[in-house]
Amino acid sequence: EAGVTQSPTHLIKTRGQQATLRCSPISGHTSVYWYQQALGLGLQFLLWYDEGEERNRGNFPPRFSGRQFPNYSSELNVNALELEDSALYLCASSPYRGRTLNQPQHFGDGTRLSIL
Amino acid sequence: QKEVEQNSGPLSVPEGAIASLNCTYSDRGSQSFFWYRQYSGKSPELIMSIYSNGDKEDGRFTAQLNKASQYVSLLIRDSQPSDSATYLCAVNPSGNTGKLIFGQGTTLQVKP
Numbered sequence: 699e700a701g702v703t704q705s706p707t708h709l710i711k712t713r714g715q716q717a718t719l720r721c722s723p724i725s726g727h728t729s730v731y732w733y734q735q736a737l738g739l740g741l742q743f744l745l746w747y748d749e750g751e752e753r754n755r756g757n758f759p760p761r762f763s764g765r766q767f768p769n770y771s772s773e774l775n776v777n778a779l780e781l782e783d784s785a786l787y788l789c790a791s792s793p794y795r796g797r798t799l800n801q802p803q804h805f806g807d808g809t810r811l812s813i814l
Numbered sequence: 815q816k817e818v819e820q821n822s823g824p825l826s827v828p829e830g831a832i833a834s835l836n837c838t839y840s841d842r843g844s845q846s847f848f849w850y851r852q853y854s855g856k857s858p859e860l861i862m863s864i865y866s867n868g869d870k871e872d873g874r875f876t877a878q879l880n881k882a883s884q885y886v887s888l889l890i891r892d893s894q895p896s897d898s899a900t901y902l903c904a905v906n907p908s909g910n911t912g913k914l915i916f917g918q919g920t921t922l923q924v925k926p
Contacts, residue, residue: 746912805857
């Protein structure tokens with residue numbers, strides 16, 4: 699069974715540009731989560747999508763946004779890139795049915811975003 | 815107070831010893847608890863899930879949960895050099911948030 703896949707592996711941008719990161723969940727998983735792991739910092743929750751809708755977002759500015767497609771894959775968009783956006787961006791997926799939130803989240807290999 | 819706290823380490827143990835990693839959390843309503851292993855430059859890998867008080871064993875790993883004390887631990891028996899990694903404690907807080915709250919991680923070094 700294929701795991702969570704993310705693309706691209708690395709992305710280099712300059713300040714002010716826009717970045718798009720992509721994620722395909724494990725087959726059968728409907729929930730997709732995005733996390734940021736900046737150097738020296740822990741994983742910080744960004745966004746949660748399920749059934750095509752944004753269910754929750756973390757304490758990040760609105761220039762961090764995304765969407766989930768009918769096949770449950772997801773995109774994370776970061777506009778007006780700033781130097782501090784340099785980080786590893788991790789996507790995770792889990793099955794989600796109603797209130798069954800106890801399922802663990804499985805992570806992809808991440809996209810390393812570098813802002814020059 | 816941080817929501818999920820771990821000792822950053824490094825925790826150094828000799829090969830074959832038991833490694834004990836600890837985690838405390840602040841949200842009493844938390845229901846789900848996870849341990850992830852993260853090698854340098856890699857993504858977190860799920861190694862244990864625990865939902866109820868007590869011990870849960872899986873191979874060389876044992877997770878322990880004490881909700882009254884808001885404490886989760888991970889024991890690694892017969893530690894191997896390949897276990898050297900950062901271990902992340904993650905907690906699913908109360909409420910329908912979907913998010914996991916992670917500790918900063920404990921770096922484990924297993925010396926041959």
